Amino acid sequence: MGKESMQKINKPRAIRRLVIWYKRNSAVTSIVDTAASSALTASNVAGNVVSSAGSVVSTASNVASNVAGNVVSSAESVVNTASSVVSSASSIAKNTLQPLVFDPLKRLQNNDNVLDRVEDSQSKRIWIAVDGMGGDYAPGPILEGCLEAISRFPINIKFVGNIEKVKDAAEQIGLSELLENEMENNRLELIDSGESIGMNEEATAVRKRKNASINVAMDLVRNNKAEAVYSAGNSGAMMASAIFRIGRLKGIDRPAIGALFPTRDQTRPVLVLDVGANTDCKPSYLHQFALLGNIYAKDVLQVKKPRIGLLNIGEEECKGNDLSLKTFELLSSEKSFDFGGNCEGRDVLSGSFDVVVCDGFTGNILLKFLESVGGVLLDILRSELPRGRRGKVGSAFLKSNLLRIKKRLDHAEHGGALLLGVNGICVIGHGSSKSLSVVSALRLAHSAVNHGVMENLNQLQKLQVLNS
Numbered sequence: 001m002g003k004e005s006m007q008k009i010n011k012p013r014a015i016r017r018l019v020i021w022y023k024r025n026s027a028v029t030s031i032v033d034t035a036a037s038s039a040l041t042a043s044n045v046a047g048n049v050v051s052s053a054g055s056v057v058s059t060a061s062n063v064a065s066n067v068a069g070n071v072v073s074s075a076e077s078v079v080n081t082a083s084s085v086v087s088s089a090s091s092i093a094k095n096t097l098q099p100l101v102f103d104p105l106k107r108l109q110n111n112d113n114v115l116d117r118v119e120d121s122q123s124k125r126i127w128i129a130v131d132g133m134g135g136d137y138a139p140g141p142i143l144e145g146c147l148e149a150i151s152r153f154p155i156n157i158k159f160v161g162n163i164e165k166v167k168d169a170a171e172q173i174g175l176s177e178l179l180e181n182e183m184e185n186n187r188l189e190l191i192d193s194g195e196s197i198g199m200n201e202e203a204t205a206v207r208k209r210k211n212a213s214i215n216v217a218m219d220l221v222r223n224n225k226a227e228a229v230y231s232a233g234n235s236g237a238m239m240a241s242a243i244f245r246i247g248r249l250k251g252i253d254r255p256a257i258g259a260l261f262p263t264r265d266q267t268r269p270v271l272v273l274d275v276g277a278n279t280d281c282k283p284s285y286l287h288q289f290a291l292l293g294n295i296y297a298k299d300v301l302q303v304k305k306p307r308i309g310l311l312n313i314g315e316e317e318c319k320g321n322d323l324s325l326k327t328f329e330l331l332s333s334e335k336s337f338d339f340g341g342n343c344e345g346r347d348v349l350s351g352s353f354d355v356v357v358c359d360g361f362t363g364n365i366l367l368k369f370l371e372s373v374g375g376v377l378l379d380i381l382r383s384e385l386p387r388g389r390r391g392k393v394g395s396a397f398l399k400s401n402l403l404r405i406k407k408r409l410d411h412a413e414h415g416g417a418l419l420l421g422v423n424g425i426c427v428i429g430h431g432s433s434k435s436l437s438v439v440s441a442l443r444l445a446h447s448a449v450n451h452g453v454m455e456n457l458n459q460l461q462k463l464q465v466l467n468s
Contacts, residue, residue: 124154125154125155125156125187126154126155126156126227126228126446126449126450127155127156127157127158127220127225127226127227128155128156128157128158128226128227128228128229128230128442128445128446129158129160129191129217129218129220129221129225129226129228129229129230130142130146130157130158130159130160130217130229130230130231130438130442131160131161131196131213131214131217131229131230131231131232131233131238132146132159132160132161132166132213133160133161133162133165133193133195133196133213133233134196134197134213134214134231134232134233134234134238134429135196135231135232135233135429135431135432135433136199136232136431136432136433137432137433137434138161138196138232138233139161139162139165139166139169140169140170140172140173141433141434141435141438142232142433142438143159143166143169143170143173143175143179144173144175144434144435144438145433145434145435145436145437145438145439145441145442146159146188146438146442147175147178147179147182147188148435148438148439149438149439149442149443150182150187150188152439152443153442153443153446154446155442155445155446156186156187156188156189157187157188157189157442158188158189158191158217158220158225158226159188159189159190159191160191160193160213160216160217160220161190161191161192161193161213162192162193162194162195163190163192166190167179191216191217191220193211193212193213193215193216193217194209194211194212194213194216195212195213196212196213196214196233196234197209197212197214197233197234197237198234199233199234199431201234201237202236203234203236203237203239203240204240205237206237206240206241206244207240207244212237212241213231213233214231214233214234214237214238214241215241215245217229217231218241218242218245218246218424218426219245221245221246221424221425221426222245222246222424227425227449228424228425228426228427228445228446228448228449229242229424229425229426229427229445230416230426230427230428230429230438230441230442230445231426231427231428231429232416232428232429232430232431232433232437232438232441233431235257235276235277235428236277238419238426238428239255239257239277239419239422242255242419242422242424242426243255243422246422246423246424247422247423248421248422248423249421249422249423249457249458249460250460251288251460252288252292252421252460253282253284253285253288254274254277254278254281254285254288254421255277255419255420255421255422256273256274256277256278256285256288256289256292256293256360256419256420256421257273257274257275257276257277257360257363257417257418257419257420257428258271258272258273258274258275258292258293258296258417258418258419258420259271259272259273259275259363259367259417260272260417261348261349261370262349263349263350263351264349264350264351265351268301268303268351268354269301270348270349270351270353270354270355270356271293271296271297271301271354271355271356272311272348272355272356272357272358272363272366272367273289273292273293273355273356273357273358273363273420274289274357274358274359274360274363275360275363275364275366275367275417276360276363276364276367277360277419278359278360279359279360279361279364280359280361281323281359281360282323283323283326283327283329283330284330285359286310286323286327286330286331286357286358286359287327287330287331287334288421289357289420290308290310290331290334290337290339290355290357291334291336291337291460292420292421292457292460293306293308293355293357293420294306294308294336294337294355295453295456295457295459295460296355296418296420296453297354297355298456299448299451299452299453299456300447300448300451300453301354303354305338306337306338306354306355307338307340307352307353307354307355308331308337308338308339308340308353308354308355308356308357309339309340309341309342309343309347309352309353309355309356309357310324310327310328310331310339310341310342310343310356310357310358311342311343311344311345311348311356311357311358311362311363311366312324312328312342312343312344313344314342314344315341315342315343315344315347316342317332317341317342319342320342323359324342327357328341328342331357340352340353343356345366348366416428416429416430416433416437416440416441416444416445418444418448420457421457423454424454425445425448425449425453425454427441427442427444427445427448429441
């Protein structure tokens with residue numbers, strides 16, 4: 001009986017600790033007080049019942065054992081009822097407080113989504129060419145993502161691929177009827193083509209295989225039948241096709257792939273370029289990357305005065321290899337943007353810079369490293385959570401937070417990277433892209449077209465530095 005009494009006494013203590021924890025959030029003090037009061041009242045009732053039950057049992061045992069048995073049984077029933085009240089109060093507190101205490105950005109995020117929907121609904125529908133055969137899992141997940149994006153954004157899709165394979169894939173994943181409906185509504189069009197350029201093939205293969213899906217998709221942009229192109233296939237082949245089919249911007253020697261990385265401020269990501277298009281760079285290339293990134297940050301990220309950083313091993317201007325030293329001189333003398341100096345690796349995600357430039361070799365390693373961070377971080381958090389009942393309660397409260405952390409670090413949420421420096425909107429997806437990545441990439445393409453990126457990029461040719 002003594003052991004059971006100690007377990008009952010521990011319940012009010014645990015509840016009081018939770019109440020104190022909740023009360024720390026001043027924004028929900030009134031709600032906390034109500035829920036906590038209910039929980040404490042119920043716990044006091046349970047404690048009083050247990051104490052009374054102990055007294056009754058002691059007295060009853062001196063009178064008659066059979067009467068004591070009945071009293072104990074009744075007391076246990078009351079205790080169970082009181083425990084039920086405690087549990088219900090705790091559940092009410094959890095359901096009421098969790099969305100406010102542990103998800104304070106939820107309402108802001110909902111408002112952002114509303115604004116996005118209003119903006120999308122007021123935008124003119126644009127045509128985007130999609131390389132349906134490019135990617136590790138094409139064409140099924142690519143098609144699924146396109147159909148989802150059509151329903152969410154004001155876009156139409158020209159889906160390029162082997163039509164028989166596309167229809168077979170649609171049937172396998174149960175999207176045949178939806179595909180037919182979107183085609184009848186003139187929101188999706190199937191464009192026949194050959195196979196894609198394999199991931200292990202040379203980029204120059206696009207010159208020999210003119211019927212490759214990426215070439216057909218790029219031709220749609222060149223002939224003004226689409227305003228942007230997306231592919232999750234061979235990134236080198238896509239860049240080569242873009243250069244051969246739609247050409248580079250005047251004054252740009254090498255296009256760059258720009259990827260968005262999350263920062264501490266989730267409303268202000270950082271653009272890193274190049275992340276894989278050019279493994280060997282000259283200082284003039286990095287200078288051009290900074291010019292391209294500056295315009296993208298202004299137009300798409302809506303940053304009035306983007307701060308440009310040069311990825312380096314130290315913040316001092318004397319640090320780095322020959323490429324870094326010469327590039328630092330070029331960027332320091334540039335008057336058309338705000339150069340913030342060298343950016344160390346630890347500063348990339350700090351939010352101190354809006355654009356970070358580097359060679360494609362370094363940038364690609366940085367990108368692939370970041371892609372693994374989300375999964376590793378969640379695994380560490382799971383392993384550190386306490387086991388047993390406490391662990392389950394803690395996990396329940398932290399679930400939405402963990403999911404939001406994963407979402408911010410998940411590369412699938414960003415979907416793709418813009419190929420900057422070519423005469424058209426080109427979005428490159430990850431080779432392992434599935435439907436979520438495709439949706440995110442198509443939204444990026446729509447945003448780039450909607451904000452007039454190409455018009456401002458074409459103004460670069462007027463800069464003296466590009467004409468010299």
